[in-house]
Amino acid sequence: xxxxxxxxxxTPPQTAAQVEARGARPKPFFTPRKIIIYSILVMFSLYYLxxxxxxxxxxxxxxxEIRFGNxxxxxxxxxxxxxxxxxxxxxxxxxxxxxAPGFWNSVKITIPSTIVSIFIxxxxxxxxxxxxxxxxxxxxxxxxxxxxxxxxxxLYPMVMITRELGIFGTLQAVIIVHTVFGMPIxxxxxxxxxxxxxxxxFKAARVDGAGFWRIxxxxxxxxxxxxxxxxxxxxxxxxxxxxxxGVVFAGTQNYPMTxxxxxxxxxxxxxxxxxxxxxxxxxxxxVPLAVYFISGKWFVRGVAAxxxxx
Amino acid sequence: MQNSVSIRDxxxxxxxxxxxxxxxxxxxxxxxxVLLGPSGCGKSTLLNCIAGLxxxxxxxIFIGGRNVTWLEPKAxxxxxxxxxxALYPQMTVExxxxxxxxxxxxxxxxxxxxxxxxxxxxxxxxLLQRKPANLSGGQRQRVAIGRALVxxxxxxxxxxxxxxxxxxxxxxxxxxxxxxxxxLKNTMIYVTHDQIEALxxxxxxxxxxxxxxxxxxxxxxxxxRPVNLYVAGFIGxxxxxxxxxxxxxxxxxxxxxxxxxxxxxxFDTPATGAIKAVLGVRPEHIVLGDEAANMPFQIDAEIEIVxxxxxxxxxxxxxxxxxxxxxxxxxxxxxxxxxxxxGFDTARGSIFNAETTNRL
Numbered sequence: 001x002x003x004x005x006x007x008x009x010x011t012p013p014q015t016a017a018q019v020e021a022r023g024a025r026p027k028p029f030f031t032p033r034k035i036i037i038y039s040i041l042v043m044f045s046l047y048y049l050x051x052x053x054x055x056x057x058x059x060x061x062x063x064x065e066i067r068f069g070n071x072x073x074x075x076x077x078x079x080x081x082x083x084x085x086x087x088x089x090x091x092x093x094x095x096x097x098x099x100a101p102g103f104w105n106s107v108k109i110t111i112p113s114t115i116v117s118i119f120i121x122x123x124x125x126x127x128x129x130x131x132x133x134x135x136x137x138x139x140x141x142x143x144x145x146x147x148x149x150x151x152x153x154x155l156y157p158m159v160m161i162t163r164e165l166g167i168f169g170t171l172q173a174v175i176i177v178h179t180v181f182g183m184p185i186x187x188x189x190x191x192x193x194x195x196x197x198x199x200x201x202f203k204a205a206r207v208d209g210a211g212f213w214r215i216x217x218x219x220x221x222x223x224x225x226x227x228x229x230x231x232x233x234x235x236x237x238x239x240x241x242x243x244x245x246g247v248v249f250a251g252t253q254n255y256p257m258t259x260x261x262x263x264x265x266x267x268x269x270x271x272x273x274x275x276x277x278x279x280x281x282x283x284x285x286x287v288p289l290a291v292y293f294i295s296g297k298w299f300v301r302g303v304a305a306x307x308x309x310x
Numbered sequence: 311m312q313n314s315v316s317i318r319d320x321x322x323x324x325x326x327x328x329x330x331x332x333x334x335x336x337x338x339x340x341x342x343x344v345l346l347g348p349s350g351c352g353k354s355t356l357l358n359c360i361a362g363l364x365x366x367x368x369x370x371i372f373i374g375g376r377n378v379t380w381l382e383p384k385a386x387x388x389x390x391x392x393x394x395x396a397l398y399p400q401m402t403v404e405x406x407x408x409x410x411x412x413x414x415x416x417x418x419x420x421x422x423x424x425x426x427x428x429x430x431x432x433x434x435x436x437l438l439q440r441k442p443a444n445l446s447g448g449q450r451q452r453v454a455i456g457r458a459l460v461x462x463x464x465x466x467x468x469x470x471x472x473x474x475x476x477x478x479x480x481x482x483x484x485x486x487x488x489x490x491x492x493x494l495k496n497t498m499i500y501v502t503h504d505q506i507e508a509l510x511x512x513x514x515x516x517x518x519x520x521x522x523x524x525x526x527x528x529x530x531x532x533x534x535r536p537v538n539l540y541v542a543g544f545i546g547x548x549x550x551x552x553x554x555x556x557x558x559x560x561x562x563x564x565x566x567x568x569x570x571x572x573x574x575x576x577f578d579t580p581a582t583g584a585i586k587a588v589l590g591v592r593p594e595h596i597v598l599g600d601e602a603a604n605m606p607f608q609i610d611a612e613i614e615i616v617x618x619x620x621x622x623x624x625x626x627x628x629x630x631x632x633x634x635x636x637x638x639x640x641x642x643x644x645x646x647x648x649x650x651x652x653g654f655d656t657a658r659g660s661i662f663n664a665e666t667t668n669r670l
Contacts, residue, residue: 200396200469203363208410208457209384218409222400 059083059278066274082275086283090276092255092263099280102260106240106287108171109256113178114235118228121183125190126216130202140191147184154181155248162249169251177245182238186231193227194220229295237288257284313372314339314497315360315465320369322352322359322521329355330521333369340495344508347518348544353501356518357467360499362386374464384410386465389458393470395450397442397457404438407456421460428456431490448479455490468500472507484510505545509533517541535660539667542590542660548624550590550660551634557587557661557670564589566630570607574657577670586664593624595658596636598644602653613648627652 054071060078088098095101127133128140158177162168167176197220205215246256255263261284265277315337322330329352337343345353358364360371362383370379378386397406407428411421429435432452442450451471458466471487472480488511491498502508508515509529516526517540525537536542542550555564560573570589581587602608611634615626623640626633629652636652644650661670 198394198396200392200394201398203358203361204390204392204396204454204457205398205409206363207361207383207388207390208461209382209413210409214413219398 055278055282059275059282061275063271063273063275080279082273083279083283085273086264086276086280090264090273090280091267092260093267099257099260099264099283102255102257103283105171105250105254105260106256106258109174109178109246109250109254110236110239113175113182113239114232116175117179117182117186117235118231120179121186121231122190122221122224122228123216124183124187125192125194126220127212128187128191129194130199130215131212140187143184143187147188151181151244155244159248168249169254171250171254173251174245174249174254174256177249178239178242181245182235185234189231189234190224190227193224197223233291233295236291240287313337314341314374315499316370316372317356317360318370318372320356320359320371321367322355322364323367328521330359330366333521333523335516335523335526337497337499340497342491342498342500342511342513344512344515345499345501345518346503346505346508346515346544348503351518352521353503353518354469355521357390357469357499357501360386360465361388361390361467384414387463388465388467389461389463390467391451391454391458391469391471393473395442395447395454395474397450397453399442402439402441403434403445403453403456406442406453407438407460410457410461424460424462428459431459431493432456447475448483451475451483452486455487459494464497466496466498468498468502470502471500473502473504480507487511505547509545517544519544534658535669536590537669539588539590539662542662546592548593548635550592551596551632551636553589553591553629553632554664555587555589556584557581557589558584562587562589562656562661564630564632566632568609568630570656572656572659572661574606574655575659575661576657577661579670581663581670587670588662588664588667589656590660590662591654591656592658593635594622594637596634596652596654598636598638598642598650598652602651605653605655607656608651608653611650611652613644613646613650616644616646 057073057075058066058071059082060075060080062077062079062081065076086098087100089096090098092099092102124143128136158180159168162173162176165173167173201219202215205219210218240256241258242256243258243262247259250256250259261280264280265272313336315335317333317335320330320333320335321328333356335343345356347353355364359366360373362378362381362385366379370377372378373386373388376387383390397403398409401409404425407425408421411424425438426435429438432455434449434452434456437445437449437453442453445453451474454471468487472483475483484507487500491511500507500511509532512529514526514528515532517524517532519540525532525541527535532541533545536545539552543552553562553564553570555562555570557572560571562570562572564570572589597605609629611627611629613625613627617624617626618640621640622637623642623644624635624637625644626635627650628634634652638644662668663670
């Protein structure tokens with residue numbers, strides 16, 4: 001059959017079903033499977049995006065428009081008045097300076113807490129894996145056990161400790177508390193990451209004469225960027241979003257943004273200003289949101305760590 | 311002459327597990343020693359003890375006449391090469407080589423001189439500015455050897471350095487390591503589970519099992535006069551043929567009732583009376599056809615399987631009920647089912663006491 005077609009130069013007509021399989025297998029896009037997967041994905045993203053949409057549009061509306069009641073409508077005259085008010089002049093309890101002071105308090109709490117806790121946890125994890133000492137396994141077990149105990153149990157003892165130290169109600173107190181409570185999970189994170197790095201690297205560095213800190217800074221740290229990014233994200237978002245420790249330990253002067261947001265939203269005076277509330281909420285959530293957007297790629301890499309090859 | 315490395319009564323326990331027990335090993339200056347054994351036999355552990363990467367439980371280690379038992383790895387005058395290369399991934403080859411020297415605070419021009427020398431010896435000059443990720447396996451292992459080389463040490467420790475390489479590269483680098491040893495004349499201690507590496511490289515091989523050195527001897531002795539059944543079975547591929555039977559005077563009778571004369575065998579410890587014994591014969595010491603006619607022991611057998619290996623041919627058969635392999639020239643034509651005349655001289659075999667498993 002094919003021989004005759006070669007001879008005559010005429011290709012016999014073929015329907016799709018008759019085409020002999022050859023080369024890459026065709027991958028049609030609209031298969032039932034894909035349609036189901038994508039419609040479920042779209043549904044869920046709408047489910048999560050809708051509240052964000054309502055918050056954002058409401059924050060751009062004026063109060064009369066909000067009272068009109070149609071929360072899904074787009075704003076008729078979008079303006080950022082509510083945002084300005086939320087940032088500069090909304091009342092957080094007795095003072096009416098908006099969220100700005102709270103924002104800077106949160107910055108002052110988050111940056112040192114994150115840096116100190118990650119540094120200590122990295123050294124912890126490194127020492128637990130590479131410089132095993134007598135009882136290091138027990139030390140680690142106790143540390144991990146600490147992460148299973150609810151925070152509330154520690155709250156009152158921590159209050160007493162910080163009071164005895166004379167730092168209760170200060171930035172130092174809340175920074176120390178964040179550092180201590182971040183320790184179990186961060187140490188676990190770093191320990192497991194360092195455990196996934198080849199032991200022979202550490203041995204080679206020791207034969208080369210490097211000591212504890214030199215191996216840590218020159219060999220281990222340069223290989224640990226992915227896990228540092230994971231730890232950064234965990235700590236920045238965790239500490240930024242924290243309410244409990246802020247309200248207990250920081251003192252009224254140093255209330256973080258979350259506490260002040262709560263004070264704005266829950267203020268009992270007058271009619272609730274929904275647009276200001278919405279704007280304040282979005283403002284408070286911007287930092288963790290930005291962290292996720294910027295470092296999402298690194299986050300995935302860090303979670304999938306262990307793929308670091310020598 | 312003073313020994314380069316001397317291990318005296320070394321023991322190592324992990325909790326209640328005894329990994330090494332009362333181990334003694336004397337290594338001469340410039341000697342190439344291979345620690346050979348299956349995984350878990352303690353050979354890598356012993357190497358780590360010598361390097362100072364593991365704290366020992368008892369005993370002493372001397373390197374170059376100095377007691378280094380309590381010294382840090384860097385102070386022991388050793389360089390080490392690892393199976394996974396263990397190159398610092400974020401540093402260039404040059405900085406990998408110079409890391410130890412920089413840690414030691416050596417002068418820049420001296421570092422430069424040593425790195426250049428190592429690069430020249432190992433032919434990695436063009437790779438100096440590359441990162442390890444951009445090197446092939448063979449190149450990486452060469453850099454790893456270079457890292458030991460620049461430190462100008464007395465003793466080189468190799469921990470299965472070729473096990474991560476493919477077969478061809480492995481045999482290439484094996485020759486290079488031998489050449490390196492001939493050029494540098496350093497003491498080298500080399501851990502492997504590959505008997506070919508051991509036999510080709512070593513001045514002396516220490517065959518280890520369960521943390522104990524079974525036999526320490528030159529490759530020829532290890533291969534031809536193994537001290538016990540374990541060494542006999544571990545060295546050689548395919549395995550030595552082992553006949554179970556009884557030794558009485560100058561005759562060995564297999565359990566199947568075949569009498570094999572052992573009058574030509576040189577006994578280490580002559581046996582008295584009739585004892586249970588094992589007769590071991592290497593596949594290449596069994597001969598075929600006309601050659602067999604001159605052998606003290608001859609028997610007819612039927613070929614079961616033929617494995618042409620290229621350089622030679624392996625054949626599987628039975629003597630009595632015992633499966634036997636023998637090796638013959640690849641030009642000899644043998645076929646499955648063929649009846650052949652086999653013969654061997656026990657002078658080249660090994661006889662072991664079946665109870666103690668030691669050589670007789």
